[in-house]
Amino acid sequence: MSNEERNLNEQEAELNEQMQQRLEKLKALQSEGKDPFDVYKVNVTHSSKQVKDSFESLQEAEVTVAGRIMSKRGQGKVVFSDVHDKEGKIQLFIKIDNVGEDKLKEFKSLNIGDIVTATGSVFKTRTGEISVRVMKFELISKSLRPLPEKFHGLKDPDLRYRHREVDVIMNPEVKDTFIKRTAIIKYIREFLDNKGFMEVETPILSPIAGGAAARPFITHHNALDIDMYLRIATELYLKRLIVAGFEKVYDLGKNFRNEGIDIRHNPEFTMIELYEAYADYNDMMEITENMVAYVCEKVLGTTRVTYQGTEIDFKPPWRRVTMVDAVKEYAGVDFNEIKDDEEARKIAKEKNLEFKKELQYVTKGEVLNELFEEYAEEKMIQPTFIYDYPVEISPLTKKKRGNEEFTERFEGFIFGRELCNAYSELNDPVVQRERFMQQAKERELGDDEAYVIDEDFLHALEIGMPPTGGLGIGIDRLIMLLTDSYSIRDVILFPTMKPSQSK
Template identity: 60%
Template sequence: MKVSNHTNEEQNLNELLKIRREKLKHLQSIGKDPFKIEKVYVSHYSQDIIDNFDNLEGQVVTIAGRLMAKRGHGKASFINIQDKDGRIQSYVREDRIGEEDYQLFVTYDIGDIIEIVGEVFKTNKGEISIKANSVRLLSKSLQILPEKFHGLKDQDLRYRQRYVDLIVNPEVKETFIKRNKIIKGIREFLDERGYLEVETPILTTIAGGAAARPFLTHHNTLDLDMQLRIANELYLKRLIVGGFDKVYEMGKMFRNEGISIKHNPEFTSMELYAAYHDYEDMMEITENLVAYCAEKVHGTTVVNFQGTEIDFKPPWKRESMHDLVKEKTGVNFYDIESDEEARKVAKEKLHLEVEKRMTRGHLVALAFEEFCEKDLIQPTFVLHHPVEISPLAKRNPDNPLITNRFEAFANTWEIANAFSELNDPIDQKQRFEEQLKQKEAGDDEAHPMDLDFVNALEVGLPPTGGLGVGIDRLIMLLTDSPSIRDIILFPTMKPLE
């Protein structure tokens, strides 16, 4: 009977895994169990040694890391150790570490975590290395890392086993270091401008502040249905009512919707609110905040995303949503006298999928998504959204059909959303009631009624500007990452069968 190559590979793999476990048992039997080691003193990391070679040459250092390569020459070997900063070579000789320890050393496998104590030197080929005085096994790897040259290329497996991805693909680690810089940069930018960072509930009885489906759960003790937040807007505005003039929160939001290269059900968002500010102020904050983060990571406001140069230098272009739609389609929805006639034009002339509940405002937004978003490559503020899709934004004083709201776009993606906050409690309650009608008509993402928030507005919300930034999408753009899963350490994945 012929045995397939795949079956042979599985048998070979199982045999190699078995050998690793047998090596561990042997170490344990001779009192060298690596898993009993609790603490290691690390004096230097790989990059420290490389950067400071002139000062460290000839000195004894202690490093610890993962064994990534091994080249043996009888009683001497060269190995590569990978630590948090990168890789460094070590030269291990039997006559230096002792015969017994060397015989143990040659049984160590790629992936094992080891400690090297030795002298810093430079090889004849000029490579900065460590001449080992001792080698100690700290943790036995019982799995096999992907091959050096093939690496971990299966995208799905990379996301599922991020810990392996980080080991064998060093550029991935660099992406998450940049993510950290961006998030720190956002906090620096806002802290310097007098914003107070706060925390608001993740678990709530009403998931408001955005148009999205929430995740549902149940609190057993209170026997109460609850939801994970889809936004933190309404709590932050309560704090403005309470007397904090500038607040922000950066954290996880949860939306029970599709997964794509731009969407993860659990994502990071930042919202800020400033009393006595308006949506114009929010535009200034947005463009300067993003430019600040780009400079932080790249030293310039110009970034390259998948071959396209995007310049985040302020000021960004400003365009009216309605004007963009009119320019692209030739249709002025606000010149049409009735919603019924507007639906007919949208269906017959623009070939849009129209629902009976849709008003002219809904159709403007739908036409914008269909015909305009794809052209918004360079940073652009799209202004004056219809009131029907902006239940929390202040109406434009010159045109009550639109709001003083904007969305910021770059690379065709929405990366920020902001407006002059609606602070009229009577208007707000009416808009919530209108949203409830839309929910009854089939809109699963319509905003729920929040009577306590209406009560907060009745206490009195000063004129306020608010801004929400999609942190994950911003990080994608600033790190040239084509998928949101590339910048989330552990993205949402369907379990393997």
């Protein structure tokens, strides 16, 4: 047996012993008629923050607080204890003169992690710490599993993500991240609602996987006896609502893609897609930069953030660069001088670019996009809109006015990562069908993430959709940037994990 295995066995034995001791304490309490799990409701009058913020008016007033015991110190006739609640911590002052000998002994027997309620008067200790002078307390939930030892904390990423509840208890910065996450989503909604957008809900289960180039999760509906797909995007349903006449709509919710997991990808993730009638991709650029800046100001009080050691300024206007110009700058290839597909393929071969299909089927636009991803994308550190994408890789987008090789599409990049994708939406049903047919050919050539034909969507376009601008933003990625989180898993409460192997 290795030293590592021996240490793990010793730690497991110690944990089991501690849990057994706590279980015995619980049984003793239950035998005395003091079952902490028999408490149903507690009349909490103040949070820790309320006590501290209103100290002047609460001094010597009686309050009732509740929370988890995170530390105990002192001996003899006095015990100090830090209790954590949703808004912070408050110190409890437990003295034999106030609670009696038996209750002081009882409090000393409590474990770190136990949840208590305490009633007493608010005061300030000699060291200046606002505290509660406890007159009575009650154990209202027993912690049977010890929390990680505070000095070492909970650092193992797998354990942190798998047991997020412990991660939040032990790491205040994690709790703060998720408080900010809720605020960010709140202010995104507020920004759009103030601009007259209507939030809607579109299906999560669909008979086809449409609206994006991605691999779906497949499930089966027993009553209908058909396969169905968890949504990979909300685009096609939302554009059908534009056809219906709603004019400004958005859906903020979960999408699902059956793909790999890394620091920027989780199979279940949060997206917002919004669509505005009578608008184009220029309007979507303005909405994007103004919305992100609005959220920054509301949540952080500034448009400047530090992400992984780099200062990023979200103040509008963001930089705007065509894909052709970005490739010229960072890859040294001027696509204004590339005549045809064959010439582009030669460059692809020289640059050792890789594609999902054989090089003989690769187009000029696909080479341009691959060069951008290979040479330019990671250079987009400050907020930048890369616009005018090749028509071959943008099947739901209108062609660029004055140049039909390109489309009116942009993606927003920050810190070398894609944040959003937007179009002047294609609303010609004849051209849309042609684009879908071309995508079907791409599937035959090996691209299993190519778009599928959605006849219901084509039916809607045939009824008539006005000129429309559309935008999709990865909410998790935005939250990563605004909370300085390295991995997408750090901003998803319960990220996708392999099943635990522990017994």
